[in-house]
Amino acid sequence: MLISLVVPCYNEQAVIEHFYRRVADHIATAEHTYELLFVDDGSTDGTLPALRRLAETDARVRYLSFSRNFGKEAAMLAGLREATGDAVVLMDADLQHPPELLSRMVSLHRQGFDQVIAQRTRTGDGALRTATARLYYRLVNRFMDVELVDGVGDFRLLSRRAVRAVLRLTESNRFSKGLFAWIGFPSTTLAYENAVREHGSSKWSLTGLFDYGVDGVLSFNTRPLRAALHLGSTLTLGAGLYAVWIIAAVVVGGVDTPGYATLLAAVTALAGVHMVMIAVVGEYVGRIYHEVKRRPHYILKEDHLSARSAPALTSSAGSKGRR
Incomplete structure (x- = not known):
């Protein structure tokens, strides 16, 4: 079984190679085959050159690079479109999503679950942050047509049929947490303690988090x-x-x-x-x-197959860098 790891990246120069080594060490002894698909979301630091080096030295590494920063939602969509695995794992490059959970996620998937969802505990969070998060989820679940669970994010494994279902949802204003809940299919959760970001800094501002929360409320109900x-x-x-x-x-x-x-x-x-x-x-x-x-969700400027391809509009699934 081939497992695709889809990893959105935005200005992750400080951590990307460390992330790759952690993942490579873990999958070296894994039972299944893995591919690593990095999606550079218009980074302005050395993330893209680092991805080029990784793709040159490891055949399991592929990457896409956007013409500008289109946002994490677009990066996840691009990764899901390009992933070829029997199952796809979405995870961040900042190592707050521990690679050591991959084997357990795949094992649960083999038991018949189409979604294996990693649920972060609130261990180590401050009292104010914990209370605010719980209040937010309690309020939004009163308004939304799908249920959001506290601590559940984008870190999850999706079966191939779950990926196909998500790709059929083509709206521009994407809120993936809600989309994953909306498609259904058998799912299970896997609890883990939140890891400390080892390098770099979070790209989320307070305003960005607020806007993301508003998007979640408005995307799934009237x-x-x-x-x-x-x-x-x-x-x-x-x-x-x-x-x-x-x-x-x-x-x-x-x-x-x-x-x-x-x-x-x-x-x-x-x-x-x-x-x-x-x-x-x-x-x-x-x-x-x-x-x-009906604008495309993103525009590619480069991928692992063509290091200097011309920018092209990308709106259909299955493109492999031939622009």
Whole structure:
């Protein structure tokens, strides 16, 4: 059985060769055959030259290089398209996904599971980070049509039929955690303790994490739109009841001093709610806008077969560097 390791990379010069050695040491005694498919997501450091060297010295190593940074979602999609293995493992290059778990993942796959999902424990995380993560998952699972599990990320093994199912989902705004949950198939989890990043620094900023969380919520449901409808209906009903109360007060007690403070607070609150509703609708409209343009998810500038190929649009599966 051939196992493909798909490894997205963005400015991982400091760790990429160390990652390769760790993986090579582990698979040297493995029962199955492995291929390593690195996807350079437009790195600006020495990641691409390092991948060239690895591909020249080890026939198991292949790589793709984007014309610019298209994001990890695009890199994972490219890797899934190009992987040829009977099963595909997605893992990061920063060694926070331990290569030593590969054998256990393959063993569970051979028991009949189409998805073997590595679930990170919260051991070593701070109390604030743990509480924030749990609160996030509790909230998003109230809105999403699929269930996200705390500690479950992209580190997982996918069977060939699971890969084919994911590749049929061609939307531009991709949220892979949700896509993997949406396709179903028999799955199991494998707990592991989070490893410390050995070199380099995380590419995720606080803003990036927030935007990623919003993408997850909006990609799999329209409940925020329904919530806006419910909120608007509630406010309208409340305003109607308030108007009836004011009229009744005037009839019973006459005209009193106008409540400018109440009016100002009500107008300000309604304006804020209105802006939030417009923003929610705008987020969905923006996603429709990106989908209808049907741009490719990424553009390749180079791969292991052609070190200096001309840039070409890549939107179909199965291309092998002939641009």
